Amino acid sequence: xxxxxxxxxxxxxxxxxxxxxxxxxxxxxxxxxxxxxxxxxxxxxxxxxxxxxxxxxxxxxxxxxxxxxxxxxxxxxxxxxxxxxxxxxxxxxxxxxxxxxxxxxxxxxxxxxxxxxxxxxxxxxxxxxxxxxxxxxxxxxxxxxxxxxxxxxxxxxxxxxxxxxxxxxxxxxxxxxxxxxxxxxxxxxxxxxxxxxxxxxxxxxxxxxxxxxxxxxxxxxxxxxxxxxxxxxxxxxxxxxxxxxxxxxxxxxxxxxxxxxxxxxxxxxxxxxxxxxxxxxxxxxxxxxxxxxxxxxxxxxxxxxxxxxxxxxxxxxxxxxxxxxxxxxxxxxxxxxxxxxxxxxxxxxxxxxxxxxxxxxxxxxxxxxxxxxxxxxxxxxxxxxxxxxxxxxxxxxxxxxxxxxxxxxxxxxxxxxxxxxxxxxxxxxxxxxxxxxxxxxxxxxxxxxxxxxxxxxxxxxxxxxxxxxxxx
Numbered sequence: 001x002x003x004x005x006x007x008x009x010x011x012x013x014x015x016x017x018x019x020x021x022x023x024x025x026x027x028x029x030x031x032x033x034x035x036x037x038x039x040x041x042x043x044x045x046x047x048x049x050x051x052x053x054x055x056x057x058x059x060x061x062x063x064x065x066x067x068x069x070x071x072x073x074x075x076x077x078x079x080x081x082x083x084x085x086x087x088x089x090x091x092x093x094x095x096x097x098x099x100x101x102x103x104x105x106x107x108x109x110x111x112x113x114x115x116x117x118x119x120x121x122x123x124x125x126x127x128x129x130x131x132x133x134x135x136x137x138x139x140x141x142x143x144x145x146x147x148x149x150x151x152x153x154x155x156x157x158x159x160x161x162x163x164x165x166x167x168x169x170x171x172x173x174x175x176x177x178x179x180x181x182x183x184x185x186x187x188x189x190x191x192x193x194x195x196x197x198x199x200x201x202x203x204x205x206x207x208x209x210x211x212x213x214x215x216x217x218x219x220x221x222x223x224x225x226x227x228x229x230x231x232x233x234x235x236x237x238x239x240x241x242x243x244x245x246x247x248x249x250x251x252x253x254x255x256x257x258x259x260x261x262x263x264x265x266x267x268x269x270x271x272x273x274x275x276x277x278x279x280x281x282x283x284x285x286x287x288x289x290x291x292x293x294x295x296x297x298x299x300x301x302x303x304x305x306x307x308x309x310x311x312x313x314x315x316x317x318x319x320x321x322x323x324x325x326x327x328x329x330x331x332x333x334x335x336x337x338x339x340x341x342x343x344x345x346x347x348x349x350x351x352x353x354x355x356x357x358x359x360x361x362x363x364x365x366x367x368x369x370x371x372x373x374x375x376x377x378x379x380x381x382x383x384x385x386x387x388x389x390x391x392x393x394x395x396x397x398x399x400x401x402x403x404x405x406x407x408x409x410x411x412x413x414x415x416x417x418x419x420x421x422x423x424x425x426x427x428x429x430x431x432x433x434x435x436x437x438x439x440x441x442x443x444x445x446x447x448x449x450x451x452x453x454x455x456x457x458x459x460x461x462x463x464x465x466x467x468x469x470x471x472x
Contacts, residue, residue, distance in 0.1 A: 004126070004137050006113070010344070011127055011140035012036045013119045013285070016044020018320035018332025019146030020103060022340045028110040030344035035113040035138060037129055042103040042114075044148050045321070046329040048096060049166040054189060056092050058364045061196035065366065072402045083197050085174035092169075120286040124313055142343060145292075145303055145311070145318040146336065147281040149327070153274055154181075158243030161252055162272035165190065175199055175271035179254055181240055182275035183210040185363045188222060190273060192366035195230040202233045202267055204240060204256060211363065214428070215375040217392065221412045221430040222365050229409055230366060236260075243272060280322040292316055297324050308353045309339050317343075326359055360442035362435040367409060370438030372445050373426035376416055383418045383425075391415045391451070391471040397432055397464045413467055415451070422451035429468070437465050 012023040015038030027034040041048050060083070070077050107114050115138070117129035126139045151164035163170070165186045176199060180191045183205035195201040203210075203226065209219035210226070226232040237259035244253040254267050279300045287294065287303070293312040294301040302324035309317045317339055320332030334354050341349040363369035379388050392414040400408040411431025418425045424445050429438065444453065451471075459466035 004139055006035070006138055008033045008035045008113075008138065008140040010034045010142050010144065010340075011138060012144045012146055013127065014038060014044065014144075014146035014148060014281075014320075014322075015040075015042045015103070015114070016146060016148045016320065016332065017046050017329045018148075018336040019044070019144060020107070020336075021333040022144055022146065022319065022336030023112050024106065024110045025337050025340040026344050027112045030340065032344050034111075035115050035140070036107065037115045037117060037119045037127065037138075039116070039118045041100045042107075043096075043100055045166075047099050047103070049169050051329055052099065053092050053096055053169050055364060056095065057088075057193050058189065060088055061193040061366065064196050064198070069399075069403065069407065072404065072407065083174065085197075086172060089169075089172065118284060120284055121290045121292075122286075124290045124315060141315065143316050144336075144339070145282075145285065145316065145322055146320050146332070147285070147322050148332075149278040149280045149321040151274065152277060152279045154240070154276060156240055156242065158245065159274070161243045161245045162274050165273065165275045168273055171271065175269070177269040178202070178271045178273065179204060179252075179267065179269045180273045180275055182277070183207065183212060184275065184277065185211065185365075187273075187275035188226075188363055188365050190275060191226065191232060192230065192364075195226070195232050196366050200233075200269075201230075202235060202254075202269060204235045204238045206237065206239065208236050210234075211369070214363075214369070214371060215414060215426070216377065217412055217414050218369055218371065218428055218430055221410075222363075222369065225367065225409065226365075229407075278321065278327070280324065282322060290316070295324070300324070308342065309335055326356055326361075328359070328361055331356075331359060358442075358446050360438050360445075362438055364435065367411070367431050368434040370429045370434035370441075371427070372438065372442050373424070374416060375426060375428070376414070379416045379418060379425050387418050389417045389422060389451075391417070393467050393471060395464075395467060398462050399432060411464055411467075413471070415454070415468065415471055417451050424449045424451065424454070427468075431464055433464060437468075441468060 009032035010026045012019045015036050023034045023036045026032040117131040119127050119129050122128045129136050153159045178194050178199045179202040180187050181204045188210050191203045209223040211219050227234055235258050238256050240256045242255040252269050252272050255264050280302050282301055291313050293304045295304040303318040303322050305318050305323050309319050311318055319335040321327045338352040338354050342352040358373055360372040394410050394412045396408045397411050414428045416426035454469045457469045459469050
C-alpha cells in the first residue's frame, strides 16, 4: 500500500474547466486545502481539444468566407496561395500551450496543489495517483469526480484508420478530401470548417437532417445551407460499413450504405473523422470498489448524481460530462462553483445547486446556431397544442445586400410561447452573429420573459437581432 502523502479538505479528480473552477473556489474563497489531480494538460477537453481551438479554427473558416465575399463589396482580392494550415496549427497550438501555463499559474496563485498522474479510488476517502514512476496516495474529506469524457470509435472494420474529433486538432496538413461521420454539433462544426476552408467534404448522417435533437427549423436550415451554400456532400440515411487504407498513398476508401442506393457505395478521402459521440472517463477510477453508482445512458456509463451533484456515496461528488446531464463547459464550471459554495461557503449558500433548465447553447456551424429552452415539438408535448403560439421569421441579413443571389444566406428565428401570457419557453436562431446575440436573450428567457417584454424593447436598427423584438 502506498504511503499517505497528504490530507486535503477537497480533492478534485480532473483538471478540466469544471474541476478547476470548483477547486479554485474552495481554496481561494473559502480557505480550504485543495488538490487537483490531472494526467494530461490542464484545461481538459475545452481548452485542449474542444471549445478553444475549435473557435479559433472557426474564426479561420469564417475569415475564408469573408474573403470570398469581399469582392461583392468592391475589393479586388486574389488568393495567391492556399490556406496555410500548418502555420495556423502551429500558432493555434502555441495559444493553447499558453493557456495551459495560465491555468497552472492560477492554481499556484489560489494555493491549490497540482498533482500529476492517473487517479483511482482506494477507499471512500483515499485516492491513489499513479505515474510511470510511482504510486502515491492522498486522502480527503470530500472528493469530486470531474474527469469529463472522451470520443469513441464505432465497431466497424478499419475504423482505426479514421481519427476522432480530438484527432482533428493533430492534423498537420489540411486534407483535400475529408469525410465526417456524426450529425451532432461536433460533426456539424468540423464539417462546416473543412468546407469553408476549401476541403471537399463528405458528411455521413443516419437521418435526413443534422442536429436531430434541435428544433426542426434548425435541423432543416443547417442541412440545406450545408448542401446548397457550402456545396457539401451530405450522405443521408447512411452508415459506414468498412474502411480500407492504401498502404502506399494513405488514401482511405469508405464503403457505405445509404438511402440513395440498394448497393454498397464507396468514396475515397484523405482523412476520416469520427464524431459519433463521447463516453465518460470512468474506467480507471475503481468506482465499484467504493460504491459509486453508474447510470447507463445510451450504453454509456455515467456517474449517477442527485440535484446537488452528490453521488451514491455522501462525500463523493461529480460534475460535468462524466454525469451526462448537459455536456457543456460553462455548465460544468457553474455546477462546480455552486458545489463549492454549498460544501464550503456560508450558511445562506448551503442550498446552492445548478438549475439545469433554460441553459443557452450555440453551435459554431456556418452559419451559427443559438438555442435556449424547448423545441416546438417539446413545447407542444408539454403544454398542448392549444397553449402554444409560435412566432418565426426568415430573412436575408443586410450583410448580404451586396451579394449575388446565390450568396444570399437566410437567417431564421423562432420564438415559442406558452399560455395566455405567452411566456417564452423556447428561442431558436440561425444566422450570422447568433452566438453573441443569444447570451443577452438567454438572460431574458431565464428571467421569465413574455412575448410582450420582447415587443416592449425598442429595436436596434439595422441589425438582425431586431427581428426578435419585432416578430408578429
